[in-house]
Amino acid sequence: MLSGIIGGLIAQGSEPYAAAVTGVYVHAAAGSRISERLGDSGLLASDLLMEIPLVMNILRQGGL
Numbered sequence: 001m002l003s004g005i006i007g008g009l010i011a012q013g014s015e016p017y018a019a020a021v022t023g024v025y026v027h028a029a030a031g032s033r034i035s036e037r038l039g040d041s042g043l044l045a046s047d048l049l050m051e052i053p054l055v056m057n058i059l060r061q062g063g064l
Contacts, residue, residue: 001045002027005052022059029055029064 005026009019030051034043058064
């Protein structure tokens, strides 16, 4: 998931370092949001899939 986020950001024109920092932040924020709802036990990478666009949208609007 993380490498896909970073790769997607680079493909959209971000510099590699900025993409890596942003990707890690988005990945962690999505994980935190999922963990709040589902708990820590049994969390899968695929659980992040639907949360990542929501986190990206919130960041673009100046949130988080």
